[in-house]
Amino acid sequence: MTASQTARQRARAELTREIKEEARRQVAEMGAARLSLRAVARELGLASSALYRYFPSRDDLLTALIIDAYDALGERVEQATAAAARAGTRARWRACCAGVRGWALDHPHEYALIYGSPVPGYRAPQETIGPAARVAVVLGTLLADAFAAANGASGPAEASPAGTPPLLPSPSLPLPPPLGSQAAAVAAAIAPGVPGPMMVRGLIAFTQLFGMVSFELFGQLTGSADPADAFFSYAVDQMADFVGL
Amino acid sequence: MTASQTARQRARAELTREIKEEARRQVAEMGAARLSLRAVARELGLASSALYRYFPSRDDLLTALIIDAYDALGERVEQATAAAARAGTRARWRACCAGVRGWALDHPHEYALIYGSPVPGYRAPQETIGPAARVAVVLGTLLADAFAAANGASGPAEASPAGTPPLLPSPSLPLPPPLGSQAAAVAAAIAPGVPGPMMVRGLIAFTQLFGMVSFELFGQLTGSADPADAFFSYAVDQMADFVGL
DNA sequence: TGTACATCAGTGAACGCGCGTTCACTGATGTAC
DNA sequence: TGTACATCAGTGAACGCGCGTTCACTGATGTAC
Numbered sequence: 211m212t213a214s215q216t217a218r219q220r221a222r223a224e225l226t227r228e229i230k231e232e233a234r235r236q237v238a239e240m241g242a243a244r245l246s247l248r249a250v251a252r253e254l255g256l257a258s259s260a261l262y263r264y265f266p267s268r269d270d271l272l273t274a275l276i277i278d279a280y281d282a283l284g285e286r287v288e289q290a291t292a293a294a295a296r297a298g299t300r301a302r303w304r305a306c307c308a309g310v311r312g313w314a315l316d317h318p319h320e321y322a323l324i325y326g327s328p329v330p331g332y333r334a335p336q337e338t339i340g341p342a343a344r345v346a347v348v349l350g351t352l353l354a355d356a357f358a359a360a361n362g363a364s365g366p367a368e369a370s371p372a373g374t375p376p377l378l379p380s381p382s383l384p385l386p387p388p389l390g391s392q393a394a395a396v397a398a399a400i401a402p403g404v405p406g407p408m409m410v411r412g413l414i415a416f417t418q419l420f421g422m423v424s425f426e427l428f429g430q431l432t433g434s435a436d437p438a439d440a441f442f443s444y445a446v447d448q449m450a451d452f453v454g455l
Numbered sequence: 456m457t458a459s460q461t462a463r464q465r466a467r468a469e470l471t472r473e474i475k476e477e478a479r480r481q482v483a484e485m486g487a488a489r490l491s492l493r494a495v496a497r498e499l500g501l502a503s504s505a506l507y508r509y510f511p512s513r514d515d516l517l518t519a520l521i522i523d524a525y526d527a528l529g530e531r532v533e534q535a536t537a538a539a540a541r542a543g544t545r546a547r548w549r550a551c552c553a554g555v556r557g558w559a560l561d562h563p564h565e566y567a568l569i570y571g572s573p574v575p576g577y578r579a580p581q582e583t584i585g586p587a588a589r590v591a592v593v594l595g596t597l598l599a600d601a602f603a604a605a606n607g608a609s610g611p612a613e614a615s616p617a618g619t620p621p622l623l624p625s626p627s628l629p630l631p632p633p634l635g636s637q638a639a640a641v642a643a644a645i646a647p648g649v650p651g652p653m654m655v656r657g658l659i660a661f662t663q664l665f666g667m668v669s670f671e672l673f674g675q676l677t678g679s680a681d682p683a684d685a686f687f688s689y690a691v692d693q694m695a696d697f698v699g700l
Numbered sequence: 701t702g703t704a705c706a707t708c709a710g711t712g713a714a715c716g717c718g719c720g721t722t723c724a725c726t727g728a729t730g731t732a733c
Numbered sequence: 734t735g736t737a738c739a740t741c742a743g744t745g746a747a748c749g750c751g752c753g754t755t756c757a758c759t760g761a762t763g764t765a766c
Contacts, residue, residue: 218729218741225742241575243488248719259722260743268720326572328673330486339678346679383692389685396679413680414663414690420675421666428573430665433584434591434641435658440634445659447628452697463708463762470709493752504755505710513753 226264228254230278233271234320242272242323243330269332276334277341279320284344286313291348299356299455306348307419307446314423321427325420343400346416350400353412356455357404382407408454415449471509473499475523478516479565487517487568488575514577521579522586524565529589531558536593544601544700551593552664552691559668566672570665588645591661595645598657601700602649627652653699660694 215223232250247268251258265271290309294301314321323329324342385393385406393406393413401409422445425431426438435441460468477495492513496503510516535554539546559566568574569587630638630651638651638658646654667690670676671683680686 216730221729222742241572244575246719247721257744258720259745262721263742322572325673325675327486327567330489334674383689385689386685388682389680389689392680392686410686410689411693413686414693417666417670417690418659418663419666420670421662421664424669425662425665428570429579430570435634435637437633440631441637441655441658444628444631444634444655445662448656448659448697452693461763466762467709491752492754502711503753504712507754508709 222264229261229264229271230274233275234278237275237323238317238319241319242275245272245275247271272329272332273335273338275320276324276338279317279324280338280341280344282317282320283310283313283324284341284348287345287348291352299352299359300450302352302355303450303453303455304443304446306345306352307442310345310419311423311426311442314427318427321423325424326428347400349412349416350396350404352455353401353404353408353453356453357401357408360454382411385410411453415453418445418449467509474506474509474516475519478520479523482520482568483562483564486564487520490517490520492516517574517577518580518583520565521569521583524562524569525583525586525589527562527565528555528558528569529586529593532590532593536597544597544604545695547597547600548695548698548700549688549691551590551597552687555590555664556668556671556687559672563672566668570669571673592645594657594661595641595649597700598646598649598653598698601698602646602653605699627656630655656698660698663690663694 229250232253233245236245236249236253245268247261248258250271251261261271265274287306287309290305290312291302294305314325328334389410390406393409396413397404397406397409401412404412422438422442426436426442431438431441474495477498478490481490481494481498490513492506493503495516496506506516510519532551532554535550535557536547539550559570573579634655635651638654641658642649642651642654646657649657667683667687671681671687676683676686
């Protein structure tokens with residue numbers, strides 16, 4: 211019992227997994243506000259007090275679920291984008307957007323958990339910020355590749371598709387100072403080399419993407435762009451034009 | 456006691472108002488999920504059962520709050536936009552966006568109540584859709600005015616500012632059929648005369664607007680465009696270009 | 701104007717429920733010699 | 734290999750809390766004649 215795990219450790223890991231799984235099931239069914247430790251324990255055939263051997267409080271269980279949700283979304287988006295890698299930045303952007311929306315539609319309550327209104331009384335700790343950034347990192351890479359490709363540099367971007375759209379096709383206002391330094395900081399972190407105005411457009415596209423998904427999921431498109439498929443993919447292409455992908 | 460109200464009726468109206476006010480206070484402080492009839496009654500010095508003379512259930516009280524929130528936001532946006540009426544459609548668009556954001560920052564939990572994740576177990580009834588549409592109506596009017604002004608028709612729009620931007624400055628893809636008819640239906644309802652592609656861009660700007668506000672409010676911009684003032688107003692101008700305002 | 705009756709507001713007790721968390725405990729699993 | 738001890742998982746009862754909703758009631762307000 212030196213290198214490999216002890217029986218206790220294996221059992222512990224297994225039960226931790228089962229607790230999260232059941233909790234995730236409850237969140238999916240009723241939303242995060244209704245997640246209850248007692249109900250999770252009941253469903254697993256445990257005493258409610260037993261859960262405290264695994265999570266020190268309800269909030270810690272919630273945190274674990276939030277991290278898992280960010281990771282699940284991140285992984286899906288990373289894979290979807292990677293699968294379109296040979297097809298150029300616009301196709302990757304489309305795949306990235308479709309990945310976000312697809313995951314959100316498949317897991318509406320988990321999406322609400324991370325992008326909806328914050329759970330009352332809950333404050334997200336530090337550990338969530340890494341997983342939370344994964345989608346942004348994908349987008350940043352996309353921007354950097356598109357910029358590099360348009361500037362003739364050889365990079366991870368494949369040969370650009372026929373008729374590369376010019377970067378920033380519509381007139382670009384100069385950035386006011388605070389926005390300029392914010393954009394520079396973001397670019398330095400996730401999209402090296404990308405100039406400020408393009409970075410800001412990326413941020414706009416980012417909020418646009420999640421704005422549409424949230425509107426669709428939370429029922430705000432009912433009566434206008436509903437069903438939202440056509441609207442969504444049209445908007446995604448418009449944003450690609452706007453950003454210069 | 457024929458034309459004017461009876462004492463009972465006045466008292467009833469007054470107390471109904473006070474109940475909603477206290478409930479709104481609680482929502483503002485702790486969020487909608489924590490709204491409790493008993494706490495409202497306690498704060499008002501009433502027996503909890505007394506509230507049932509005024510609202511048949513907790514959900515009905517929530518519905519009343521939701522309607523009030525939509526109306527408060529709608530009124531603020533209508534007034535802000537109207538105050539800029541003499542300044543052209545772009546200024547009105549800016550005022551409209553600033554109104555939405557300003558109200559949201561002033562009333563974050565009420566904003567979350569109407570634009571955040573749905574309250575679990577609560578289903579919004581019919582009566583909310585009128586008030587919910589007020590902001591959209593303002594935006595529709597804006598679009599219609601901008602289109603009319605650009606086409607030389609005399610309308611409620613004032614003389615266009617120096618250097619009217621061309622409508623739809625960036626290339627516009629043809630609308631796929633389902634989106635085309637959705638856009639036509641929306642235009643018929645709130646933006647008469649506006650062609651499909653422009654209407655869709657309006658919808659995109661609409662989701663963009665609320666997407667940014669939600670991201671800011673729910674903490675998703677922390678570490679990037681935070682504080683968000685510069686980003687927000689820059690994006691608003693970019694969207695104005697994009698839509699053709 | 702006064703009286704008899706109907707309507708309605710508000711009370712207080714109760715029902716039945718579920719929750720998060722603590723604590724002393726037992727028995728099984730792991731470790732050191 | 735066997736034994737003594739330490740660690741840990743899981744139990745079940747309890748604490749203390751708050752919730753939405755119902756119900757029979759009392760007393761005040763309004764209405765019709």
